[in-house]
Amino acid sequence: MSETSGGESDSDAADPGAADPYAAGLRVRREVLGSEHVDRALAGRTEFTERFQDYITRAVWGTIWTRDGLDRRTRSCVTLAVLTALGRSGELAMHVRAALRNGLTADEIGEVLLHTAAYAGVPVANEAFAIAQRTLAELGEPTARPRTEG
Structure with missing residues (x-):
């Protein structure tokens, strides 16, 4: 069984929500x-988007x-690489x-983006690096701050 970074199983049969893809998906x-x-995301649901939110919770996150x-x-x-390759910066x-x-x-995120550049192209990776750097800087990641000379 796969382990998450927190030491728990990616699909835990003992989890009562595991039988229900929506409950398992919402948890994950x-x-x-x-x-x-x-x-x-859930608070922003409308009658129009409710089925989509249900779908991604069940299908993507729950299965x-x-x-x-x-x-x-x-x-x-994989998700970072695919989003980068497809130019899904949103x-x-x-x-x-x-x-x-x-x-x-x-550093590992940067390696994923660099590796993706070799296969998906520099323009999409350039945009992905800019988004990742901005996000990491917002989160206080020191390696995402501009270098100072000296």
């Missing part, structure tokens, strides 16, 4: 993205992120924060 979504983000086979650190790496900052929560360091 909160652990990865933070309750504040999830609460904002993909809970699977055995990849730990959350690896899933974060979700990149959120997943930089999630990657940190899943145990990646700022």
Whole structure:
């Protein structure tokens, strides 16, 4: 069984919510993205978007992120690479924060983006680095601050 960075299973059969993809998805979504983000997303639901929020909670968070086979650190790496490759900058900052929560360091995030540049292209990676640097700096990451000479 895969382990998360917190030492718990990615899909815990003892978890009463594991049988319900929505409950399991909501739990994992909160652990990865933070309750504040999830609460904002759910509070912003409308009749029009409610089915989409239900879908991503069940399908993405409740059946993909809970699977055995990849730990959350690896899933974060894949997610950062895919978002970068597809130029989906709107979700990149959120997943930089999630990657940190899943145990990646700022240096490891940078390595994922650098590796992605080799396969997806410099322009999308350049944008991803800018977003990641801004996000990391907002979170107080010292390596994201400008270098001082001397």
